[in-house]
Amino acid sequence: MAALYGEVSWFCCGNSWGPCGSTGHGSCGTCNSGSRQHAWPNASDACFAITRPDRCGENLLRRTCGHVHTTTNRCNGKAVATSIADCGPQTDLFCGERTCCGTVCGSNRVIDLTPSAYSAIASLSSGLTPAMVS
Amino acid sequence: MDRRRLLTTAVLGGAAGLVGATALGSLSPEDVWAAEGANAKINPGDPDPNFVEGRVTAVSDAVVFVTSSDGTYHSIRVTTGTSIWKLNPSTLDEVKVGDGLYARGVRMPDNTLAADSLWVNIVNLNAHVDSIGRGHLNLDHHGQRVVAHVEQGRSAAVYNNTPAVSDMSMLQAGKHVKVIGAWHPDTNEITISTVYAAV
Structure with a gap:
């Protein structure tokens, strides 16, 4: 797939503490915060109907549970390979949102990583990061 | 090394x-x-x-x-x-x-x-703003109520692509937000680090 540019964030899933305790194992039934996984907005018809990245001008391919994407933090060049374990993020709720580090920017939330995966390329406290997904 | x-x-x-x-x-x-x-x-x-x-x-x-x-x-x-x-x-x-x-x-x-x-205690919540109180937001997170406290001088808001600011006045009930915050253990409360909102 051609490289996709946008924002990456993180989300918790699986058994966990605090507010994350109610999130479950994701739409694929395999999601855990400690595993190298991610959520993808076009993982099924039902998923796409919720996330609607097309409303933000994002044409994301249908990719289903287990498909591997590589996400590169465009602020530091670090990359992580993860497999789809959930549906998300809900891209259309934040159409046009933009995150920058210096002159490098990413628009629209296109992928959510587990804490394990996100922390391999950025600090969890950063929340949103410009990214390239391939 | x-x-x-x-x-x-x-x-x-x-x-x-x-x-x-x-x-x-x-x-x-x-x-x-x-x-x-x-x-x-x-x-x-x-x-x-x-x-x-x-x-x-x-x-x-x-x-x-x-x-x-x-x-x-x-x-x-x-x-x-x-x-x-x-x-x-x-x-x-x-x-x-x-x-x-x-x-x-x-x-x-x-x-x-x-x-x-x-x-x-870090949390990253995608939530719906149910209501806005004095110094806090009442959030709906996967059907669970979460009270998100604003700490003056620490909590910040990012509206679309603006820099983070301390002004929370543009947050609206009924909208969705993403919140990076710190959980208060064994409660349904957090303190906001940064709240991301579309306006």
Whole structure:
């Protein structure tokens, strides 16, 4: 797939503490915060109907549970390979949102990583990061 | 010296090693990521051996004992180079029994995790704003009510692509937000670090 540019964030899933305790194992039934996984907005018809990245001008391919994407933090060049374990993020709720580090920017939330995966390329406290997904 | 070797030296070398780590300067996340060749060895979808999630059961000397949500036990070694986030940059003495945490580091031969970073009580919530009170937001997170407190001088808001500001007045009930914050253990309350909102 051609490289996709946008924002990456993180989300918790699986058994966990605090507010994350109610999130479950994701739409694929395999999601855990400690595993190298991610959520993808076009993982099924039902998923796409919720996330609607097309409303933000994002044409994301249908990719289903287990498909591997590589996400590169465009602020530091670090990359992580993860497999789809959930549906998300809900891209259309934040159409046009933009995150920058210096002159490098990413628009629209296109992928959510587990804490394990996100922390391999950025600090969890950063929340949103410009990214390239391939 | 790469990050893995540095942490190994710091942990296995005891106090002298810790001083050595300090003398080499702050152990920035970039240093860690640059040296963390282990990233390439972890298959997509697999558990990450260099990452721990769980609740703190004890803190002794420079070791944080954690029980993960799957019931496994972990010992996390903190060095002078470990960065600790607990709403703000923090120190080990602010890590308490009952706190939740995520940790990233390097596995030592004795299976302890030499920590590069600890994120204590950090949450990242995608939620619906039910209502806005004096100094707090009432959020709906997966059907659960979460009270998100605003801490003056610390909590910030990002509206679309604006820089973070302390002004929360543009937040609206009925809208969705993403909140990075710190959980108050064993409650449904958090303190907001940054709230991201579309306006």
